[in-house]
Amino acid sequence: MSAGAVLGWLALSALAPGAAHLRAGRRRTGLIMLSCYVAGLLALLAVALTTDNLLGALTQDSWLTVIVVGAVSLGVAWFAVIVHSFVVLRPGRLPRSGQILAGTLAGLLAVVVVVPFGVVANNVWTYQKTLGDIFTGPEPVEPSAQAGQKPPEDPWTGRERVNLLLLGGDADDNRTGVRTDSMNVASIDVKSGNTVLVSLPRNLENVRFRPGTPMAQRFPGGFRLPPDPGGGRSDLLNSVWEYADAHPEIFGGRQHQGPQVLMDTIGYTLGLEIDWYALVNMWGFARLIDAIGGITITVEQDVVFGKYNEGLVKAGTRKLKGADAMWYARSRTFSDDYTRMRRQRCVLGALLDQADPATVLARFNRIALAAKELIRTDIPRSMLTNLVPLALKVKNAKVTSLQFVPPLISTGYPDWDRIRGLTAKAVRDSAAATSAVAASATPSASGGTSPKPGKSAKPSGPPTKGLTEGCGAG
Structure with a gap:
């Protein structure tokens, strides 16, 4: 077998694990690897087709952790497949120059096949961490959860x-x-x-607050303050957040x-x-x-x-x-x-x-x-x-x-x-x-x-x- 043939079978093994083993006469090992590969693809397809709201599910920590672990594991497995495929093809029978060429390119291929899995793992980990850093609001408590009932099928509970x-x-x-x-x-x-x-x-002026709220009690006739020293105003709609944060005494000492x-x-x-x-x-x-x-x-x-x-x-x-x-x-x-x-x-x-x-x-x-x-x-x-x-x-x-x-x-x-x-x-x-x-x-x-x-x-x-x-x- 020439160096070109060795590299060709290695490249095929990167796409269909087990191909090199079949070529080398290790039919049982090759068929097992190829069967596992096909079964994995079918399993992924089944998950994609049968999971309701797949994109929404991909915001959950459990799913993201599985993807990160799976990507790392598959990357290691693919690396091992390339290395073992190279070994079973018996490159030692090649001329010395062919061994050097095939070994060098096989090593590069082994590294290259790991890169996509590494990119996926890194991006998903970054995505997971970013979601955790941004979305920190208190989780809602559904009445059905309190009563031990099954959550409603409508995620918006009938709202339009x-x-x-x-x-x-x-x-x-x-x-x-x-x-x-x-x-x-x-x-x-x-x-x-x-x-x-x-x-x-x-610059909306005289902003009205909902009756009965602390801000409505402080400003019953609308949001109005004396003009700033420079003649500007700090009582426009865009100042409501800042004013509320700066006056916790209005809310019984509650901050933010x-x-x-x-x-x-x-x-x-x-x-x-x-x-x-x-x-x-x-x-x-x-x-x-x-x-x-x-x-x-x-x-x-x-x-x-x-x-x-x-x-x-x-x-x-x-x-x-x-x-x-x-x-x-x-x-x-x-x-x-x-x-x-x-x-x-x-x-x-x-x-x-x-x-x-x-x-x-x-x-x-x-x-x-x-x-x-x-x-x-x-x-x-x-x-x-x-x-x-x-x-x-x-x-x-x-x-x-x-x-x-x-x-x-x-x-x-x-x-x-x-x-x-x-x-x-x-x-x-x-x-x-x-x-x-x-x-x-x-x-x-x-x-x-x-x-x-x-x-x-x-x-x-x-x-x-x-x-x-x-x-x-x-």
Whole structure:
């Protein structure tokens, strides 16, 4: 047998373990190895076909641990197969030069076959650790679990929508507290994945709190504080989290109430029940964009940024790195908050469209590291089993946007009933997947009052739009 033949049979053994043994006349050993290999492939196929919600299951520690251990074990086994296959092919009968060539290439092949298993083990371990670091919220206690009953088959226990509060914060080493400059609620239909992204402006004034809560008792007429020494205001919607965190005495000494207070406040403002929140550090978000290799955006006009207007994101269609994408989304120079909200929506839409599975897999470790540094959330780890398939539905579903900006509302004197009515109609339209539905009267708002009497609380129809509609337009 020539050196080329030895290497050919080794390569075949890497794809079908036992092939070299069959060639060497060790039929029993070869058939056993080949049978085990085929049985393993069939077992994996059976697991993939019979496991309900496979992607959701792959967020559980038990599954991930099995994959890591299995990948390491298979890597060692494949290495051993190549080495033993080389031995049974009796390379000692080759000329000396052939032995050196075959031995060298066989060693390289033995190492090469281990690499995919090592990559899988490393990525899954990184994925498992990242999930554990990010999703640390308290686990829900199901009533059926307390009573010793079987959990319900419907993971959402009959509910029609899930409402997630998506926040962009400006926390930095040289800043105290967290100001939530970007506030969006994603209201997702659990059956279709159709989503309404409701955006609230950072500068919403006289924010009302749910009656009976500590913040409502402190501010019965709305969130209002004296102006700052410099003339600015620290009583806008984007300051609610920071204020609650800075005043634990309002909550009987309990610390870190900011997230819960903001969730409840925005939920009350929109007439929705917010399930969980996810806070993204806006500059950490730039690292995530860099991790996927940048995003392609059509910049409608030059965007100037920087303390001295020294920065510029030029107009045109181009791939932006993380820092430029964030300046495009956040710059207020020569523009207002509402234009900025639109640009932020465009960045979110571009990221959603361009973060395809191939990109995520190719840059997995960088994405995982960036995600761990930029996300803070109260979503329990166990809920990922159900949220992962829901996220996949959203990826391919209809996503519309409703932005509460002037002239739709006045940020200084908001019509709270109108805000709730428009939100309710947008949600109904999303559930029906057509704007023609929901022509019926808007349901009455819960609890809020408008600070200016005489305003109509009946909306004419929410001006919803596609998530990337208007992006790139002048």
